[in-house]
């Protein structure tokens with residue numbers, strides 16, 4: 001007797017039926033009654049085909065059970081005991097990998113002194129105060145960075161300005177955009193611009209410039225006054241809410257060419273997610289809001305501990321339920337954490353690396369050093385060349401070899417690895433002192449959140465598949481540009 005046995009999947013329920021998230025293929029598979037029953041029987045104990053047919057004879061006829069077995073074997077949810085489970089090969093991306101997004105750190109200085117900031121706090125990687133990197137990027141370096149991006153990108157390039165506080169170097173940002181537009185047109189490429197700012201330096205001429213130039217804007221803000229002023233303070237300790245609130249309202253009123261998003265850093269002291277979301281969308285007028293837990297060592301009093309992650313998950317779930325209610329009737333909801341994960345699920349994303357850092361995304365320091373991402377810009381240990389000399393392909397290849405998901409032993413038995421792939425390198429560096437370690441301190445949170453998003457995906461696939469089809473349409477639109 002050759003017995004059937006379970007393979008690797010995550011079972012979840014949505015819209016009153018069972019679904020599988022198939023780990024090797026990162027596909028979602030809806031089960032009907034016979035496939036659910038077959039799976040249940042095989043998961044209880046290994047059984048031969050005929051033993052499964054016999055066990056389910058009272059509920060389904062033999063042909064229906066055999067068809068269900070075939071389907072489950074085809075999608076590799078179950079398999080025969082004697083057939084070895086194939087491990088996916090350890091494939092490195094084809095080189096040279098095109099650069100898709102370049103994050104330009106136009107300054108490492110900031111007019112705020114947010115207590116949790118990785119650039120200035122105890123967790124910093126790069127000493128921006130006493131290190132060798134310039135405090136501001138020169139126009140010459142910024143223009144050389146544009147040439148570098150256009151040389152290394154495929155047909156479409158994204159240029160993101162970052163800091164410190166990005167707008168402290170607005171003159172360079174302005175001339176860089178003008179130069180990049182001209183050079184991209186000459187090179188026959190598309191270029192798109194975005195920036196992240198703390199909003200303190202927004203003023204009418206800057207807002208007008210951003211609107212006219214279709215610059216995507218993300219505002220770092222933590223919510224209503226009492227939450228914003230807890231950590232996002234000026235160097236003299238004064239809170240920043242009263243300074244930024246009117247400027248943001250003006251930005252949202254004038255800049256209508258692209259949706260403006262808020263990016264919230266969550267700490268153990270500011271975990272009222274629903275209240276933050278309501279304030280930023282309904283009271284302030286942001287189109288969308290994304291949340292990320294603070295990156296810090298566990299000793300910090302504001303670090304989110306185990307209970308904090310549980311609380312955060314509960315609140316994310318409540319807001320995600322609201323997202324689902326909106327999406328089911330094609331209404332906009334601005335909780336981007338759900339939307340982003342749904343898109344990855346829909347596209348069957350299976351990551352060998354947690355994010356684009358070091359691959360399609362690179363950060364550039366104020367002196368033009370090219371780094372893993374913006375959070376490592378200026379760190380010699382994470383340098384991949386310079387904008388003048390190009391990408392150090394040996395360093396890049398060595399990095400990709402060391403960080404492949406197949407080498408993260410703890411992740412090899414985790415069903416969430418196609419989407420998590422070990423998590424952010426910066427978080428790992430801060431927690432464990434190395435980018436190679438998976439972020440095992442937040443696995444429960446990742447799996448809980450991924451399960452929630454899978455349930456929403458399953459619900460939408462039954463109740464409003466058109467909502468999910470928009471991801472295909474958006475992709476087709478982007479490819480048409482290519």
Ligand code: SF4
Nearest residue numbers: 411414417420422443
């Ligand atoms: S870090 Fe944790 S949640 Fe992420 S893939 Fe690894 S084991 Fe899974």
Ligand code: SF4
Nearest residue numbers: 355357373424425426
């Ligand atoms: S390493 Fe972390 S901070 Fe850098 S791009 Fe990836 S997810 Fe973002």
